[in-house]
Amino acid sequence: MSALSLKSLAGLCRAPALSRDLRSLVRRNRWTVHDAKSTSQDVRSDSTFRIPLIDFSAFRAATSVSEKRRVADDIVNGFREVGFVYLTGHGVSGDMIDNVYKQGAAFFSLPPEVKAQVAWDDPRANRGYVKVGRERVTQSSDAAEIAALRAKAPDTKETMEIGRDWDPVWKNKWPKEADVPGFRQTMLQFFQTCHELHAAVMRSLALGLDLDESFFDRKIDQQYHNLRLLSYPSIRTKLLLQEGQARAGAHSDYGTVTLLFQDSIGGLEVQNPHTKHYQPAPPIPGTIVINAGDLLARWSNDVLRSTLHRVVAPPVQKVSDTEGITPARQSIAFFCNPNFDAVIESLPTCVSATNPSQYKGITTEEYIVGRLAATYD
Numbered sequence: 001m002s003a004l005s006l007k008s009l010a011g012l013c014r015a016p017a018l019s020r021d022l023r024s025l026v027r028r029n030r031w032t033v034h035d036a037k038s039t040s041q042d043v044r045s046d047s048t049f050r051i052p053l054i055d056f057s058a059f060r061a062a063t064s065v066s067e068k069r070r071v072a073d074d075i076v077n078g079f080r081e082v083g084f085v086y087l088t089g090h091g092v093s094g095d096m097i098d099n100v101y102k103q104g105a106a107f108f109s110l111p112p113e114v115k116a117q118v119a120w121d122d123p124r125a126n127r128g129y130v131k132v133g134r135e136r137v138t139q140s141s142d143a144a145e146i147a148a149l150r151a152k153a154p155d156t157k158e159t160m161e162i163g164r165d166w167d168p169v170w171k172n173k174w175p176k177e178a179d180v181p182g183f184r185q186t187m188l189q190f191f192q193t194c195h196e197l198h199a200a201v202m203r204s205l206a207l208g209l210d211l212d213e214s215f216f217d218r219k220i221d222q223q224y225h226n227l228r229l230l231s232y233p234s235i236r237t238k239l240l241l242q243e244g245q246a247r248a249g250a251h252s253d254y255g256t257v258t259l260l261f262q263d264s265i266g267g268l269e270v271q272n273p274h275t276k277h278y279q280p281a282p283p284i285p286g287t288i289v290i291n292a293g294d295l296l297a298r299w300s301n302d303v304l305r306s307t308l309h310r311v312v313a314p315p316v317q318k319v320s321d322t323e324g325i326t327p328a329r330q331s332i333a334f335f336c337n338p339n340f341d342a343v344i345e346s347l348p349t350c351v352s353a354t355n356p357s358q359y360k361g362i363t364t365e366e367y368i369v370g371r372l373a374a375t376y377d
Contacts, residue, residue, distance in 0.1 A: 043081050044274045051270065051281055051289075052078040057089025059204050069207050076208030076304070079292045083307030084270050086287040087201075092193055094286070097261055101330055103186045104229040107160055107175055118173035120161055123372035125170035126226055130159045132233065157311075162187050162227040191227050194259055194334040198225070201257055201290065202336075209300065210349045220256065222339040224364065232267070232311070232329040250278075250310040253293040254368045255337035260289040265329040271308040278310065295338060295367060298359045301350040340365040 042048040059071035078085035120128035165172055165188055174184045202216040262268060262283040269278040281289060297306035345361035
């Protein structure tokens with residue numbers, strides 16, 4: 001059963017409109033309310049596992065460090081115990097998100113030969129269209145093992161990858177304006193908005209890790225991020241139930257944090273780090289799911305968790321007594337990364353005599369390009 005933290009609930013209820021929405025969600029989903037301090041106990045059992053829901057508007061509107069620190073501590077606690085949080089009050093408008101979904105759907109509805117004109121072709125660029133079956137996300141770093149997994153059970157999704165548009169070497173692959181009017185402008189505006197949210201979240205994490213609030217500012221300002229539009233086409237459910245098959249296999253993300261925008265279909269599951277069992281992370285209207293990535297975990301010397309997650313079949317639509325169809329699903333992921341030349345090494349506040357540094361320093365580029373090169377064919 002999912003749950004909301006008491007502190008987050010109190011913050012949400014300061015706004016009357018949000019309070020009505022939240023009361024409706026609590027009543028409809030039978031969520032229970034707990035104090036934020038109980039998260040560490042709750043996640044140790046699958047029956048009480050929850051992803052904390054946090055009102056980020058309290059951080060954005062704060063006028064003192066102590067006010068910011070209260071929200072920062074909740075986020076750090078969520079990342080420490082679960083690796084995931086739901087964020088509301090994030091400042092990304094519903095209209096903007098809806099327009100990105102609309103433009104993404106228009107792109108994915110183009111004929112295959114048109115989408116192929118902007119195909120992904122280089123892990124260093126990480127830009128362009130990826131057709132169904134070309135990617136196989138996994139925790140493995142062995143190219144041969146990943147190739148075998150891809151051949152046996154490829155991810156049943158297609159994606160469009162977008163990076164910073166002013167990169168001097170790697171250019172975005174945009175569809176023609178006539179094919180999807182407004183696509184480029186919509187995505188560039190959304191990219192910038194997500195970067196600004198990322199910067200604010202990293203400021204909160206700095207405070208929660210006992211660093212200066214601006215510690216990460218110059219380490220993330222070059223915007224080496226990846227905006228990914230995802231389309232999961234409808235598929236016969238029996239195909240998703242084959243061994244090793246999923247809409248997106250179990251994996252962690254590579255960067256600092258990921259901002260995930262879910263549609264109403266759902267299917268995201270998060271591994272409980274304590275029991276190793278997967279738990280659903282259902283869509284909550286008005287929220288963004290945010291999870292810690294591998295490089296943030298390395299930076300924090302594993303104080304913060306980069307948690308495994310996957311996308312599985314949501315509820316089935318029956319087409320006969322023996323078969324069902326898993327409905328189409330869309331999501332939007334904004335993968336936030338440090339600057340590519342940033343050296344990721346254990347933060348001084350995350351190292352002690354009892355918790356020495358577990359990692360050698362590595363640049364963002366070395367880590368991410370290496371992981372991407374093994375993921376695609």
